[in-house]
Amino acid sequence: MIRPVFLLLTLSLTLILSTVSCTNGAVPESPKLASPAPTPIPIPTKFYSQTMPATPLPAPTPLVNTEEITSPINENVGKVVHDTLPVEKSSEKIFVKFPLTILDREEKPLTFTEPPERIVVYDAAAVETIFAIGQGHRIIGTHSWVSYPEESEKIEKVGDAFNMDIERIVALDPDLVFLFYPTFKQELEKAGLKVLLLESVDDDLRKMANTFRIWGQITNAPNEAELLAKDFENRVMQIESILAPYDSGPSVFQDVGDLWTPGDNTLMGSVFNLLKLQNISHDVANYGQLSPEVIIDRNPQILISSNPDSIYQNSAFQELLPVKNNSIFKSNDDYLSISGPRFILGVEELALEFYPGLFK
Amino acid sequence: MSDNSTRELVSIYKYPWTHIITGIFIAFICTVVAVAIGSVYIPVTSVITIIFSKLDVFQQQEQISSSWHTIIWNIRFPRVVLALLVGASLGISGATYQGLFKNPLADPYLIGVASGASLGATIVFLTGVPFTYGYFSFLPLASFCGGLAAVCLAYLISIKSGDTQLSTLLLAGIAIGAFATAITGILMLSSDPDLRPLLSWLMGGFIRAQWSHSILIIPYMTIGIIFILGYSRVLNTMQLEEYYSESLGVDVEKAKRVLIISATLMTAVAVSFSGLIGFVGLVAPHVVRLLWGTDYRTILPLSGIAGATFLVIADLAARTVVSPVELPVGIITALVGSPFFVYLLLKAKRRAGNGY
Numbered sequence: 001m002i003r004p005v006f007l008l009l010t011l012s013l014t015l016i017l018s019t020v021s022c023t024n025g026a027v028p029e030s031p032k033l034a035s036p037a038p039t040p041i042p043i044p045t046k047f048y049s050q051t052m053p054a055t056p057l058p059a060p061t062p063l064v065n066t067e068e069i070t071s072p073i074n075e076n077v078g079k080v081v082h083d084t085l086p087v088e089k090s091s092e093k094i095f096v097k098f099p100l101t102i103l104d105r106e107e108k109p110l111t112f113t114e115p116p117e118r119i120v121v122y123d124a125a126a127v128e129t130i131f132a133i134g135q136g137h138r139i140i141g142t143h144s145w146v147s148y149p150e151e152s153e154k155i156e157k158v159g160d161a162f163n164m165d166i167e168r169i170v171a172l173d174p175d176l177v178f179l180f181y182p183t184f185k186q187e188l189e190k191a192g193l194k195v196l197l198l199e200s201v202d203d204d205l206r207k208m209a210n211t212f213r214i215w216g217q218i219t220n221a222p223n224e225a226e227l228l229a230k231d232f233e234n235r236v237m238q239i240e241s242i243l244a245p246y247d248s249g250p251s252v253f254q255d256v257g258d259l260w261t262p263g264d265n266t267l268m269g270s271v272f273n274l275l276k277l278q279n280i281s282h283d284v285a286n287y288g289q290l291s292p293e294v295i296i297d298r299n300p301q302i303l304i305s306s307n308p309d310s311i312y313q314n315s316a317f318q319e320l321l322p323v324k325n326n327s328i329f330k331s332n333d334d335y336l337s338i339s340g341p342r343f344i345l346g347v348e349e350l351a352l353e354f355y356p357g358l359f360k
Numbered sequence: 361m362s363d364n365s366t367r368e369l370v371s372i373y374k375y376p377w378t379h380i381i382t383g384i385f386i387a388f389i390c391t392v393v394a395v396a397i398g399s400v401y402i403p404v405t406s407v408i409t410i411i412f413s414k415l416d417v418f419q420q421q422e423q424i425s426s427s428w429h430t431i432i433w434n435i436r437f438p439r440v441v442l443a444l445l446v447g448a449s450l451g452i453s454g455a456t457y458q459g460l461f462k463n464p465l466a467d468p469y470l471i472g473v474a475s476g477a478s479l480g481a482t483i484v485f486l487t488g489v490p491f492t493y494g495y496f497s498f499l500p501l502a503s504f505c506g507g508l509a510a511v512c513l514a515y516l517i518s519i520k521s522g523d524t525q526l527s528t529l530l531l532a533g534i535a536i537g538a539f540a541t542a543i544t545g546i547l548m549l550s551s552d553p554d555l556r557p558l559l560s561w562l563m564g565g566f567i568r569a570q571w572s573h574s575i576l577i578i579p580y581m582t583i584g585i586i587f588i589l590g591y592s593r594v595l596n597t598m599q600l601e602e603y604y605s606e607s608l609g610v611d612v613e614k615a616k617r618v619l620i621i622s623a624t625l626m627t628a629v630a631v632s633f634s635g636l637i638g639f640v641g642l643v644a645p646h647v648v649r650l651l652w653g654t655d656y657r658t659i660l661p662l663s664g665i666a667g668a669t670f671l672v673i674a675d676l677a678a679r680t681v682v683s684p685v686e687l688p689v690g691i692i693t694a695l696v697g698s699p700f701f702v703y704l705l706l707k708a709k710r711r712a713g714n715g716y
Binding site: 162288292297318 | 398399400426427430431434435436549550560561567568570571572679683684685686
């Protein structure tokens with residue numbers, strides 16, 4: 001009487017077990033296992049060589065009208081209040097004058113009488129930045145998805161990116177809490193903590209240089225930050241100047257999973273603009289799930305995906321050039337998913353991949 | 361109970377053929393419209409040419425661009441067919457559950473299929489298995505197994521507590537569902553930040569539709585439909601007290617078992633390819649009941665047709681309203697379905713005759 005049910009149950013359990021055992025690991029037990037393993041790659045990057053099919057890229061057409069290249073630093077991005085003249089330049093060394101006033105995301109001033117010694121940094125990109133300018137010792141708390149650089153593993157985790165142990169943060173008694181999204185701002189401020197949110201770089205990668213500089217000022221390491229920011233700007237400018245003679249490059253579609261794709265006003269959108277790749281989802285607001293019909297119709301010459309197999313095996317996409325050529329580019333999420341100092345390496349990887357003749 | 365109405369209840373083959381044929385015709389028209397319209401404009405004549413050229417009826421006359429060919433034949437058409445099949449599965453199994461539990465709130469996900477399927481999908485998703493291995497895809501398989509396992513567990517619990525008390529089954533299903541949802545939540549919170557693909561799967565939709573999905577659904581659906589339609593008279597008698605059904609010579613326990621297994625199989629396989637699409641399985645049977653009465657020989661087939669038509673139209677809206685971006689189809693089904701449902705409820709209340 002209950003035999004068929006037992007049969008079904010055992011059948012499905014076996015199938016589940018076999019499915020799970022087919023995987024390369026068990027169910028993630030701890031957040032550390034699930035987060036991507038950090039691959040510390042020293043600057044300058046060694047690019048891996050990948051054989052590109054000879055045909056897919058059309059030779060870029062030389063620009064007829066000289067295009068004016070705007071300065072990589074947008075002057076309006078400057079968020080430091082200069083009425084107290086916090087930065088003084090003397091013989092190329094920069095000094096920061098405290099008290100220092102910083103404008104946060106809502107343009108509200110936040111004053112530091114001295115560099116904060118104990119910072120809870122709730123943002124992977126900011127952790128990377130602060131370590132990159134040699135001020136990592138100031139960080140006393142992060143969230144559990146932060147895994148780079150290696151030293152950051154030892155720092156106490158006070159929650160994952162979307163859940164915050166506010167009691168624990170208060171117990172750590174930080175001078176400053178840095179957040180990348182405003183959800184817990186009020187609660188933390190009510191607990192008497194100083195909370196900082198900086199202007200988001202989610203729509204333009206060039207804003208990163210300014211973020212680096214602000215961190216340099218807050219942590220009183222302006223020269224290191226200036227080096228980092230200049231290096232970033234030089235790398236951006238180099239890409240710009242190499243591509244300056246060309247009108248436009250190939251068309252691109254980035255699949256971040258299940259055909260979700262970034263539009264023009266996103267960080268990746270600004271990367272595509274920099275690389276003169278024509279984003280076929282330029283008319284998508286922020287991120288959206290692009291209709292497969294539209295992908296076929298707009299026929300991208302380059303496909304970037306975090307999971308190329310899902311596209312290779314979709315029978316609808318067999319006619320797309322990158323599928324035919326077996327050349328879907330697997331994006332480096334270690335670099336391109338964190339808007340910190342390593343982000344530009346991911347951008348350079350894309351440049352090398354898609355313009356193999358121009359970059360080396 | 362008079363002799364006549366007994367005969368009426370158990371007489372074979374009194375299906376409402378005119379309704380069914382009309383319904384299939386309407387569903388066919390909607391299918392044609394859904395294939396003709398999409399986020400990329402393709403002239404209707406070309407659509408027809410493409411489909412007939414595949415069917416080898418006519419020799420292809422004009423030259424049609426191969427991208428149009430791909431769009432119609434590999435994206436739009438399989439998608440519409442999958443929506444039809446999933447809609448029919450959800451409609452029929454929703455009607456079955458409502459009849460079985462004598463509960464107007466029952467839907468195909470009632471006894472844990474949805475939560476089990478979500479848990480299965482989440483496990484596959486977060487363990488980072490490649491979703492597909494050759495032509496074989498893990499995501500649907502895992503969600504299918506998860507859904508089935510949850511229901512089997514609920515069923516075993518209800519057996520342990522005596523004969524299959526439907527209320528026990530219901531409560532066990534809800535408990536297991538809540539447990540599975542909790543595990544899913546734990547897994548999702550303790551994992552990699554980018555959950556967008558998983559969330560969009562959970563919301564449901566047909567963006568991944570391929571011909572192979574429809575081919576895999578059809579056998580389960582056929583078996584499910586044959587069994588459920590075969591038991592539609594029994595479902596009628598089960599609306600009475602069990603005592604009466606047994607006195608009519610119905611093996612109620614066996615009927616329950618067959619109906620639960622068939623409906624669950626149909627739901628699980630539909631969920632595994634389309635994700636969790638709400639509202640279709642709940643509303644379709646009610647619409648049919650409000651319009652055409654309470655005989656399960658009418659409700660079951662017409663719920664299938666209504667569910668299929670509704671889902672095809674909802675998917676058409678999902679992929680065209682904010683083109684080139686897609687909306688989750690569940691948003692459309694709830695947005696369009698609920699006002700229509702409320703309208704029917706109010707109308708039925710005014711007539712106040714058929715149990716609402």
